[in-house]
Amino acid sequence: MTRRATFGGEAVVPLPDGDVLRGAMDDRGHLRVQREDGFGALVWEADLGDLGEDPSLRYADSQTSDYGCLYWATTDTLVLLGDATALVLGAANGAVTTSYELKPVGRPSLEVSGVSALPGADGVVIASARRVWVIGSDLQPVVCVDADSLLASFPRLEQGFLVVDEYDFDGEQGEVRARRFPLAHGVGQSG
Numbered sequence: 001m002t003r004r005a006t007f008g009g010e011a012v013v014p015l016p017d018g019d020v021l022r023g024a025m026d027d028r029g030h031l032r033v034q035r036e037d038g039f040g041a042l043v044w045e046a047d048l049g050d051l052g053e054d055p056s057l058r059y060a061d062s063q064t065s066d067y068g069c070l071y072w073a074t075t076d077t078l079v080l081l082g083d084a085t086a087l088v089l090g091a092a093n094g095a096v097t098t099s100y101e102l103k104p105v106g107r108p109s110l111e112v113s114g115v116s117a118l119p120g121a122d123g124v125v126i127a128s129a130r131r132v133w134v135i136g137s138d139l140q141p142v143v144c145v146d147a148d149s150l151l152a153s154f155p156r157l158e159q160g161f162l163v164v165d166e167y168d169f170d171g172e173q174g175e176v177r178a179r180r181f182p183l184a185h186g187v188g189q190s191g
Contacts, residue, residue, distance in 0.1 A: 005031055007069035009059035013078070015071055015091060019043065021078060025065055033080075035094060046094035052083030055104035055128065056111040068114050074121045074137050081115045086126045088139055098139055102128035105150060112151040123183070125155055125162070132164055134183060143181050152176040157183070 005023030007013045012020040018038030026032050026047070034045040051067070059066035068081030071091065078089045086100045104111060113128050123142060126133040132155050134142040145155075145164055152165040153176075161180040168177045 004064045005033075006059055006064055006066045007080075009066060013069050013071055016073070021069070021071070023067070031065070031067065031082075033078075033089075033094065035091070044094040046089065046096075048080070048087060048096070051080070051085060051087065054081055054113055055083045055106070055108060056113050057108040070115045070117060070124065072117060072121065072124055074117075075139060077139070079115045079124055079126065081113060081126065084128075086115065086133070088135075100126055100133045100135070100141075101131070102126070103130035103146065105129040110150060112154055114154055116154070118157060127151065127155055132162070134162055136184065142184050145179070145181055148179075 003025040005025055012022050015021055015035065020036050021033055022036060023031055023033045029050055031048040031051045032045060033048060035043040037043055053060055053065040054068045070079045072079055076091045077097065078091050080087045080089065083104055084102050086102060087096050088098045089096055111129050116125050118125060122137050124135050129150050130147045132145040136142045143162060147164065147166050149167045149169050152167050155162055155164045161182055164179045165176050166179065168175045
């Protein structure tokens with residue numbers, strides 16, 4: 001039986017001009033993605049290998065592998081979140097332009113993972129349980145943070161800083177501490 005592939009629980013990712021991104025798992029367990037135009041015709045197809053699904057398993061089941069995915073219009077790219085790697089693909093041709101290593105913890109109930117555009121869409125946050133990347137519109141890292149313990153929530157922006165909430169296992173039971181990291185001037189600041 002072939003497993004389906006979804007993106008944040010959705011069967012397709014909407015793209016410009018009515019196009020969509022679809023995915024499926026092949027018989028080798030590789031994620032295959034394809035861009036279809038508004039009429040269902042194939043634009044491109046890419047074999048992304050054994051990417052491994054979103055480690056949180058929020059939308060996965062015995063028949064479905066699920067991946068985080070964001071279409072980033074500013075760069076005309078797709079950011080796909082797997083278990084230990086995030087890939088950036090050109091939306092026009094499906095070519096992998098870069099990848100970012102993640103650090104999942106290996107227990108879905110403890111995973112904090114996802115991909116989200118920054119205000120103004122000039123950057124993207126890619127998070128796993130123990131590593132956070134912010135990449136700029138040049139697809140280069142702005143900051144990479146390795147968590148001291150486990151993320152308590154998805155990272156956020158506050159006044160030009162990336163704020164990473166982590167569990168403090170050395171302190172009080174269940175205590176969360178925030179670490180702040182400056183972003184490059186203008187990244188993540190709308191207006």
